[in-house]
Amino acid sequence: MIQVIDRKALEEKIPLSRELVKEIEHAFTALVTEEVTMPEIMRIDIPEFNGEVDIKSAYIPGYDSFCVKLSSGFFDNPEKGLPSANGLMILISSETGEVKQIFADQGLLTDLRTAAAGAVAAKHVSRENSERAGILGTGAQARYQLEALTLVRPIKTAYVWGRTPEKATAFQKEMEEKLGISITVGDTAEEVVRNSDIVVTTTPSSEPIVQADWLHPGLHITAMGSDAEHKQELSGGVIQKADVFTCDVLHQSRRLGELRTCNDAKIIENTIELGEVTGNQTVSRTSDNQITITDLSGTGVQDTAIARYTFQILGG
Amino acid sequence: MIQVIDRKALEEKIPLSRELVKEIEHAFTALVTEEVTMPEIMRIDIPEFNGEVDIKSAYIPGYDSFCVKLSSGFFDNPEKGLPSANGLMILISSETGEVKQIFADQGLLTDLRTAAAGAVAAKHVSRENSERAGILGTGAQARYQLEALTLVRPIKTAYVWGRTPEKATAFQKEMEEKLGISITVGDTAEEVVRNSDIVVTTTPSSEPIVQADWLHPGLHITAMGSDAEHKQELSGGVIQKADVFTCDVLHQSRRLGELRTCNDAKIIENTIELGEVTGNQTVSRTSDNQITITDLSGTGVQDTAIARYTFQILGG
Known part of the structure; x- marks a missing residue:
């Protein structure tokens, strides 16, 4: 069964650290030294509800897995008492295509990887x-x-x-x-x-x-x-x-x-x-x-x- | 917590039916009568492992939710005793962007909607x-x-x-x-x-x-x-x-x-x-x-x- 890890479980375990900065540094290097597959961002607009979903992905040769990320911004959500940002990071095996884990991180991992950059x-x-x-x-x-x-x-x-x-x-x-x-x-x-x-x-x-x-x-x-x-x-x-x-x-x-x-x-x-x-x-x-x-x-x-x-x- | 429904649970409950054919018929109609948002398919190639992941999505105005689908084909999987097809359908609320449910259907729903078409x-x-x-x-x-x-x-x-x-x-x-x-x-x-x-x-x-x-x-x-x-x-x-x-x-x-x-x-x-x-x-x-x-x-x-x-x- 595929495991969904929520934000709370991540907050406790994934700090902003020098180790994480190293991982992101390595990813930037790979972007120019490897044949990275990084398609254009897919964007789905939901104009009726002032919302959008962006989908990003990148495969780095030599990495045993890669991520497909859905991130949504629904800008009327705060009026409904809900956070505007939502989304998932889906980690997929590079070797078999099987889903290894899903992070329902509500933007936490994106915040961390952006800060690390x-x-x-x-x-x-x-x-x-x-x-x-x-x-x-x-x-x-x-x-x-x-x-x-x-x-x-x-x-x-x-x-x-x-x-x-x-x-x-x-x-x-x-x-x-x-x-x-x-x-x-x-x-x-x-x-x-x-x-x-x-x-x-x-x-x-x-x-x-x-x-x-x-x-x-x-x-x-x-x-x-x-x-x-x-x-x-x-x-x-x-x-x-x-x-x-x-x-x-x-x-x-x-x-x-x-x-x-x-x-x-x-x-x-x-x-x-x-x-x-x-x-x-x-x-x-x-x-x-x-x-x-x-x-x-x-x-x-x-x-x-x-x-x-x-x-x-x-x-x- | 986001629910992941696997193929077995779906097989028992979602037959090919006239009702499903009607749903698909309605979707085709919407495709020409509504301002459907349907971005180009995103494709991630994993040449090292003879694999690919395709991502499709479409938002139909008036529908309370929409799907982002990941479908993978890893064509060396059968040699490893694994099915070549994998993937997820992610159902997202049109109003808030929240993930309503994830179907780890291993292609079942795609098979059914294709047959219904x-x-x-x-x-x-x-x-x-x-x-x-x-x-x-x-x-x-x-x-x-x-x-x-x-x-x-x-x-x-x-x-x-x-x-x-x-x-x-x-x-x-x-x-x-x-x-x-x-x-x-x-x-x-x-x-x-x-x-x-x-x-x-x-x-x-x-x-x-x-x-x-x-x-x-x-x-x-x-x-x-x-x-x-x-x-x-x-x-x-x-x-x-x-x-x-x-x-x-x-x-x-x-x-x-x-x-x-x-x-x-x-x-x-x-x-x-x-x-x-x-x-x-x-x-x-x-x-x-x-x-x-x-x-x-x-x-x-x-x-x-x-x-x-x-x-x-x-x-x-």
């Missing part, structure tokens, strides 16, 4: 001595991203900004306690960017937030909020000002991520995929003064990596 | 007084298709042909007992076609089997075997000779079905989708002398219809 980006692109983290946004992913940075960089302080001050204060309180670092609530996004070595943007904004003249030498930005045609967190000039622009998957960044509105052929040509860096095919940052950006729109290989890892941790 | 085709396109069924192929789907015909036409006798005579004999014995009709094993596919009012082709053949000069006035053929780029059951001349050519989904028939090798613009233009007939938008056969063909390559709306129907039958 943020850690991979910081580890490979930001300055090694980055101590000041800046977080734009105050949701679950904002929390995970800050925690992820502490796994790979000697983060001592953090700045946070969000549209709702109460949420920023709640973030501050919760994360100071959890991570034992000092956190400041910024009055503006600009204040956060100007006072940080690494900035992670985690908003669902459709209007660019970060402006080019806020950028300073040595800054690294990971933009992980934009993953759809209508979203954007960085204004056009920001990318122009970066010395190194990296992303998880180039064609996806151009379709759904921060490169969507960029028509500069030179920037596109010079874009480095994260797997080229993790796989030691190329170097990203070459000096502490450079400004670097990583755009993450999310890939199926991350789902495959974390689903397989979770199955192992659970003793599968 | 054969019944819909026969009911709407074949001669009403069709009494002689002809079946090419001797597998599970051959059995279901014959049974399906008996639900909608006064079938009295059947002819069967397959490449392996022993399998044809086993089919004959089993189905005579099950359906209480007289079945003859044909020496050739030609013999079957020449002696039938309705022929259903159920083979995975990549070489056309049915030849144009075997066709006789009044014959109806349902071709359901071809559902991939390399498959074909009808030789080109067969379609040319038909008075009426119908299919489930035109663009899919041109990509994966019997229209794949057809470049005759007039045939393509005159092709009728089954939903246009079931929805009374047009008429297919207009006389008992016409030769008619229906090509079925399988659609997500059938999966949504049967998954939802199954959930109801199980008391969901």
